[in-house]
Amino acid sequence: MTNDSPEEETRAPGGGGGVGGGGGGGRGRRNRADDNVTILTSSMDFHRASRSRASSSTEAAQSITSSVELSTSSLELSIQTRIFKIIVIGDSNVGKTCLTFRFTGGSFPDKTEATIGVDFREKAVEIEGETIKVQVWDTAGQERFRKSMVEHYYRNVHAVVFVYDVTKMASFRNLQTWIEECNGHRVSASVPRVLVGNKCDLVDQIQVPSNMALKFADSHNMLLFETSAKDPRESQNVDSIFMSLACRLKAQKSLLYRDVEREDGRVRLTQETETKSNCPC
Numbered sequence: 001m002t003n004d005s006p007e008e009e010t011r012a013p014g015g016g017g018g019v020g021g022g023g024g025g026g027r028g029r030r031n032r033a034d035d036n037v038t039i040l041t042s043s044m045d046f047h048r049a050s051r052s053r054a055s056s057s058t059e060a061a062q063s064i065t066s067s068v069e070l071s072t073s074s075l076e077l078s079i080q081t082r083i084f085k086i087i088v089i090g091d092s093n094v095g096k097t098c099l100t101f102r103f104t105g106g107s108f109p110d111k112t113e114a115t116i117g118v119d120f121r122e123k124a125v126e127i128e129g130e131t132i133k134v135q136v137w138d139t140a141g142q143e144r145f146r147k148s149m150v151e152h153y154y155r156n157v158h159a160v161v162f163v164y165d166v167t168k169m170a171s172f173r174n175l176q177t178w179i180e181e182c183n184g185h186r187v188s189a190s191v192p193r194v195l196v197g198n199k200c201d202l203v204d205q206i207q208v209p210s211n212m213a214l215k216f217a218d219s220h221n222m223l224l225f226e227t228s229a230k231d232p233r234e235s236q237n238v239d240s241i242f243m244s245l246a247c248r249l250k251a252q253k254s255l256l257y258r259d260v261e262r263e264d265g266r267v268r269l270t271q272e273t274e275t276k277s278n279c280p281c
């Protein structure tokens with residue numbers, strides 16, 4: 001759990017902040033993201049080693065040249081990775097943490113506590129041959145734990161996931177308030193939004209009928225997903241919430257985030273315009 005924005009905190013590609021950090025999902029995909037991190041780290045280590053070991057000036061020059069080459073290729077790799085920031089919003093206890101955990105970690109957490117501020121989780125996914133980092137911001141549902149963070153949630157957001165609990169009508173009714181908060185933070189209408197009804201495994205306790213949720217989703221131009229973070233048979237459905245957004249963002253996307261290391265070691269995020277299509281999803 002952390003209260004810092006990863007934009008300010010991330011120093012190397014692949015470094016997701018917060019509890020339960022990135023990874024998860026398909027093994028091959030995770031490996032690819034990990035390779036990226038490994039290469040950058042090893043080039044830094046190499047640079048450090050070369051400084052301490054090189055005895056003659058020739059050796060030192062060769063070492064530095066090699067290390068610069070390694071660092072450059074690492075930087076090129078990191079520059080190619082786009083990051084999509086997706087925030088997950090909704091009442092406390094609806095299952096936001098569990099949903100993000102299921103997507104990024106592939107499992108249901110044994111125990112959760114109320115989110116304070118925000119937790120970041122990241123997962124590298126591959127769409128049409130491009131590796132993209134889906135950065136999920138699991139926000140606090142309780143007002144007292146979100147107050148100071150709200151501005152950060154909505155800044156440079158690429159997509160929004162609204163969550164309600166299908167067994168709690170109040171959490172569905174409160175969606176209007178969450179949508180208003182989102183609109184109040186100047187989130188553009190072009191930013192994709194989806195609606196998620198969670199805890200569908202509790203079939204005997206369902207209070208929010210599907211047709212009511214569908215009507216609401218339609219009226220707000222959102223896709224509706226009814227699912228369960230808990231039921232492993234629903235895990236593909238949970239994945240498709242985030243993957244459908246990632247595919248949409250990749251297809252339409254204009255916002256391209258690039259990690260560029262600055263001299264002071266901080267990461268600068270820039271935006272570019274790009275037009276792409278042919279998403280398989």
Ligand SMILES: Nc1nc2c(ncn2[C@@H]2O[C@H](COP(=O)(O)OP(=O)(O)OP(=O)(O)O)[C@@H](O)[C@H]2O)c(=O)[nH]1
Nearest residue numbers: 092093094095096097098112115141199228229230
């Ligand atoms: N039966 C069932 N329980 C769930 C499901 N998802 C979450 N829960 C439970 O609901 C409770 C709240 O889950 P969280 O993921 O912590 O809820 P949250 O929305 O992140 O809550 P805040 O951090 O306070 O905003 C926990 O006890 C979870 O185990 C689900 O799909 N089915």
